[in-house]
Amino acid sequence: FRAYSHSEIARDAATIKNSVVMHLTTTFLRTPDSMDSGHAYLASAFSVRDRLLQRWNLTNEYHSNIGAKTIYYMSLEFLVGRTFDNALLALQLRDEYAGVLGDVGFRLEDIIDEERDAALGNGGLGRLAACYVDSMASSNYPGWGYGLRYRYGMFQQQIINGYQVEAPDCWLDSPNPWEFPRADVTYPVKFYGHLVRDPEVSYRYKWESNVVYDAMAFDMPVPGYGTENVGNIRLWSCKTNGLFDLNKFNAGDYQGATGGQVAAQILTDVLYPNDNTNEGKELRLRQEFLFCSATLQDIIARFKKTGKPMTQLPELAAIQLNDTHPTLGIPELMRILIDEEGLSWDEAWDTTTKTFAFTNHTVLPEAMEKWPVPMMDKILPRHMGIIYDINLFFLQSVEERFPKDRELLRNISIIEESNSQQVRMAYLACVGSHKVNGVAAIHSDIIKQTIFKDFVRIQGEDKFINKTNGVSPRRWVNECNPDMSRLITEAVGDRSWINDLTKLKVLESKVDDKEFRQSWWEAKQKNKARLAEYILATTGINVSPDALFDVQVKRIHEYKRQLMNILGVIYRYHRLKQMSAAERTKELHRVVVFAGKAAAGYWVAKQVIKLINSVAEVVNSDEEIGDVLKVVFIPDYSVTAAEYIIPASDISQHISTAGTEASGTSNMKFVLNGGIILGTVDGANIEIGEEVGEEQIFFFGCLAHEVDEFRHYLRFHQPKPDEALQAAFDMIQSNTFGDAHIFQPLIDAVLCGGDVYLLTVDFPSYVEAHKAVEAAYRQHDDWVTKSILSVSRMAKFSSDRAVQEYAEEIWNIEPAPVGKST
Numbered sequence: 001f002r003a004y005s006h007s008e009i010a011r012d013a014a015t016i017k018n019s020v021v022m023h024l025t026t027t028f029l030r031t032p033d034s035m036d037s038g039h040a041y042l043a044s045a046f047s048v049r050d051r052l053l054q055r056w057n058l059t060n061e062y063h064s065n066i067g068a069k070t071i072y073y074m075s076l077e078f079l080v081g082r083t084f085d086n087a088l089l090a091l092q093l094r095d096e097y098a099g100v101l102g103d104v105g106f107r108l109e110d111i112i113d114e115e116r117d118a119a120l121g122n123g124g125l126g127r128l129a130a131c132y133v134d135s136m137a138s139s140n141y142p143g144w145g146y147g148l149r150y151r152y153g154m155f156q157q158q159i160i161n162g163y164q165v166e167a168p169d170c171w172l173d174s175p176n177p178w179e180f181p182r183a184d185v186t187y188p189v190k191f192y193g194h195l196v197r198d199p200e201v202s203y204r205y206k207w208e209s210n211v212v213y214d215a216m217a218f219d220m221p222v223p224g225y226g227t228e229n230v231g232n233i234r235l236w237s238c239k240t241n242g243l244f245d246l247n248k249f250n251a252g253d254y255q256g257a258t259g260g261q262v263a264a265q266i267l268t269d270v271l272y273p274n275d276n277t278n279e280g281k282e283l284r285l286r287q288e289f290l291f292c293s294a295t296l297q298d299i300i301a302r303f304k305k306t307g308k309p310m311t312q313l314p315e316l317a318a319i320q321l322n323d324t325h326p327t328l329g330i331p332e333l334m335r336i337l338i339d340e341e342g343l344s345w346d347e348a349w350d351t352t353t354k355t356f357a358f359t360n361h362t363v364l365p366e367a368m369e370k371w372p373v374p375m376m377d378k379i380l381p382r383h384m385g386i387i388y389d390i391n392l393f394f395l396q397s398v399e400e401r402f403p404k405d406r407e408l409l410r411n412i413s414i415i416e417e418s419n420s421q422q423v424r425m426a427y428l429a430c431v432g433s434h435k436v437n438g439v440a441a442i443h444s445d446i447i448k449q450t451i452f453k454d455f456v457r458i459q460g461e462d463k464f465i466n467k468t469n470g471v472s473p474r475r476w477v478n479e480c481n482p483d484m485s486r487l488i489t490e491a492v493g494d495r496s497w498i499n500d501l502t503k504l505k506v507l508e509s510k511v512d513d514k515e516f517r518q519s520w521w522e523a524k525q526k527n528k529a530r531l532a533e534y535i536l537a538t539t540g541i542n543v544s545p546d547a548l549f550d551v552q553v554k555r556i557h558e559y560k561r562q563l564m565n566i567l568g569v570i571y572r573y574h575r576l577k578q579m580s581a582a583e584r585t586k587e588l589h590r591v592v593v594f595a596g597k598a599a600a601g602y603w604v605a606k607q608v609i610k611l612i613n614s615v616a617e618v619v620n621s622d623e624e625i626g627d628v629l630k631v632v633f634i635p636d637y638s639v640t641a642a643e644y645i646i647p648a649s650d651i652s653q654h655i656s657t658a659g660t661e662a663s664g665t666s667n668m669k670f671v672l673n674g675g676i677i678l679g680t681v682d683g684a685n686i687e688i689g690e691e692v693g694e695e696q697i698f699f700f701g702c703l704a705h706e707v708d709e710f711r712h713y714l715r716f717h718q719p720k721p722d723e724a725l726q727a728a729f730d731m732i733q734s735n736t737f738g739d740a741h742i743f744q745p746l747i748d749a750v751l752c753g754g755d756v757y758l759l760t761v762d763f764p765s766y767v768e769a770h771k772a773v774e775a776a777y778r779q780h781d782d783w784v785t786k787s788i789l790s791v792s793r794m795a796k797f798s799s800d801r802a803v804q805e806y807a808e809e810i811w812n813i814e815p816a817p818v819g820k821s822t
C-alpha cells in the first residue's frame with residue numbers, strides 16, 4: 001500500500017520548455033526550427049498531458065485501493081469541446097506555458113485555437129454530461145463517464161446560399177493528445193443468434209451467436225480543478241482488426257475480406273445528429289446495445305476484483321442513465337446476473353433496481369424512444385425475453401393492487417400494444433430504476449403529471465424527484481471569460497469561487513463601487529469586441545461592439561422558436577423602414593446573433609436557417625439601416641463557438657413555448673457571464689428568475705398550464721396574427737427576402753397548421769418585452785447593476801451543486817479526495 005502524497009508538478013520554464021521540445025522532437029519528429037503552430041499545440045498538449053497522467057494514475061489507484069463507491073454516468077453523448085486550455089487552468093500552468101510559448105514567438109491564444117473540439121454530442125444533454133464529469137472530478141467524487149468514441153462527431157455546418165449543408169466532422173484526423181487507447185480493455189458484444197434454455201432453471205438461458213464484435217476502451221482525462229483528482233470518460237470503439245478475412249483475401253475477394261470490418265466499424269462511426277427526435281433506426285439500436293453491453297461488462301469486471309458477492313454491487317456502483325438512450329443497460333445487467341453469475345431472478349432484479357437511476361430530459365412526444373418488438377427480438381433475443389419478464393412481473397404486481405383495471409395495465413405496460421408492438425424505453429428505465437428525475441422544477445412536475453402519472457400512483461411520490469441542471473463554472477466562467485473572472489477573483493480575494501459559486505455573493509457589495517462597475521462594463525465591451533472579430537472572421541459581417549448584442553444560440557427546433565425571433569427582427573426592420581432618417585438616428589443599435597444546427601433530416605428547421613440568412617442578407621446591405629440593425633447567423637455552432645459568444649451577450653433569448661424546454665442550460669451560462677435573459681416562463685428560466693429577482697429578467701408569453709387550452713382552441717379556429725406579426729408575414733410574402741414561396745410553409749405552419757408552438761399567442765407580449773429590454777438597456781447604470789446583481793445570485797446553477805445533490809439523494813456516495821489521506 002502506498003502513500004498518496006501531493007504530486008509535485010514541475011512549473012519552472014526550463015523544465016516545461018524541455019518537455020515541449022522533447023515531444024516536438026521525439027513524439028513528432030520535428031525540430032524547433034520547423035515548428036508551426038499546429039506542432040506547437042501538439043507538443044505543448046503532450047507535455048501538459050504528461051503532467052496530468054501522474055495524477056490520473058494516482059486517482060484510479062487510490063479509488064480502487066480504498067474500495068470507493070463509484071458513480072458511472074452513462075451517456076450516448078459527451079459534448080466536451082476542447083481540453084488543452086481547460087487542463088492548463090486546472091493544473092494552474094496557463095501563465096507558465098504562455099511564457100514558454102511566447103519565448104519562441106507564439107501566442108497561447110493561437111495555440112489553443114489549433115485544437116479541434118471533441119463534439120461527441122448534439123446539444124444540452126451531451127454538454128450536461130461533460131459538465132457533470134467536470135464537477136465530479138473537481139468535487140472529488142469517484143466518477144466515470146461512459147460513452148461511445150464516434151469517429152465522426154457532430155457534423156460541421158456550412159452555410160451555402162443561406163442553406164445548411166452538412167460535412168463530416170473528421171476530428172480524429174490529427175493526433176488526439178487527450179485519449180488513451182486501452183487495447184487490453186476490450187469486450188465481446190453479441191448480436192442476433194438464438195437461445196438455449198437452461199435445463200434446470202426455467203428463466204436462465206444461454207445466448208449463442210456468431211455475430212460478435214469487440215468494443216475497445218479509449219480513456220479521456222477529466223482534469224479536476226483545485227484538486228489532485230482526475231476523472232475519466234471511457235469511450236468505446238468497435239475494434240476491427242480481428243475481422244479481416246485472410247482466406248477471402250487470398251482468394252482474391254478483397255471486398256469480402258474487409259466486409260466484416262466495415263460491418264463492425266459502422267457501429268461507432270457516427271453520432272446520430274438528432275436532438276429531441278427519435279428516428280427508430282436499427283443501427284442506432286445496435287449502437288446503444290454495444291455501448292450498454294461493453295459498459296456493464298466493464299463495471300462488473302471491476303466489481304468482481306473486490307471478491308464481493310454480486311448482490312453487493314449497489315454498495316460500490318451507482319449507474320445514472322442520461323435519458324433513455326442507455327436503458328438497455330438494465331436488461332443487460334439482468335442477463336449477466338442471471339445467465340452468467342447464477343443469481344435468482346429476484347436477487348438480480350433487486351440488485352439492478354438499486355444500481356440504476358434515470359434522468360428524463362424531455363416531454364416532447366417525438367423524442368420518446370420506442371423500439372419495435374420484432375426489431376429488438378431479432379437483434380437482441382435474450383434482452384427481449386428479459387423485458388417481457390420484467391413487464392410481466394411488474395404488471396402482475398400492479399394487478400394485485402389495482403385489480404381489474406385493464407386500462408391502467410394497458411397504459412403502464414412497457415410493451416405498447418400498437419401495430420407492431422413497441423418497447424417504451426422510458427417506462428423500462430423507470431421500472432428498472434430506484435429514482436427518476438427531471439432537470440428543472442417545472443419539468444419534474446410536468447413529467448409527474450404526464451408520462452409518469454400512473455407510475456407515481458403505483459410506485460410512490462418519493463421515487464420521482466427534481467435535480468435542476470447546472471453548468472461548470474470552470475469552463476463557463478473561468479475559461480471563457482478571463483476578464484470578468486479576474487474581477488471576481490479580486491472581489492472575492494482569491495480563486496475559491498471557481499469551486500464554490502456561493503462566493504459570488506460578495507459581488508453584491510461591489511454594486512455601488514464606481515471603479516468596479518466601470519471595469520465590469522469594460523470587460524463586457526472587450527468580450528463584445530472579441531465576438532465582433534469572430535463574426536467578421538466567420539461571416540464577413542462587420543458589427544459594432546457599441547450596439548446591443550441580442551443572442552439566440554441553440555439547436556434549431558420549432559419548439560425553441562427561432563422563427564418567432566426572426567419574425568420579430570423582420571417586424572423591427574419594417575418599422576425602421578417606415579421611419580424618417582432623423583427618427584432612425586434615435587433608435588438603439590442592435591446586433592441580432594443566431595447560431596445552431598438543425599438535424600440533417602429536419603426540413604422545417606433548415607428552412608428557418610434559410611430565412612434567417614435571407615433576412616440577414618437584405619438587412620445588412622440596406623444602407624438606410626446601416627448599424628441600426630445587423631443580423632448574423634454564425635455557422636457551425638460548437639462548444640468553442642459558445643465560449644466566444646456567451647460572454648459577449650447583453651440580452652439572450654430563451655423563448656420556448658411554455659412547458660416544452662425541460663431546463664435549458666445556456667440560459668444559466670449567459671447569466672453567469674453578466675448577460676440578461678429575455679425568456680418565457682419555462683424550464684430553468686423560472687428558477688433563474690427566482691434567484692436573480694424579477695428586476696433582472698424579462699419574462700413574457702403564456703404559461704405552461706395555459707398551453708393545452710390555446711392549442712385546443714387553435715385546432716378549431718383560424719389563428720389571428722396581431723398587426724405586428726401580420727406586418728412581418730406581409731414583408732416575407734412581398735418577396736422582400738427573396739422568393740416568398742420558399743418560406744410559405746413556415747407561415748402556413750402558423751396560419752394553417754394549428755400554430756402548435758403558439759406564435760400568434762405570444763408574439764404581442766414578445767414585442768412588448770423587447771421594448772422593455774430596450775428601455776432598460778438605455779438606462780446604462782441600471783443595466784450594469786442588473787448584470788452584477790444577477791451574477792452575484794447565480795450560485796444555484798453550478799453543476800457542483802447539482803452533482804452534490806445527485807450524490808446525496810440518488811447515488812449515496814461521498815467525496816474521496818486523493819492526496820488527503822496517507
Ligand code: 26Y
Nearest residue numbers: 124125274275276277278361662663664665
Ligand atoms: C432519441 C434521440 C434521437 C435523442 C437524442 C438526443 C433524443 C433527445 C436528445 C437530446 C435531448 C436534449 O439535449 N435535451 C436537452 O437536455 C438538456 C439537459 O438536461 C436540457 O437542458 C434541455 O432543455 C433539453 O432539451
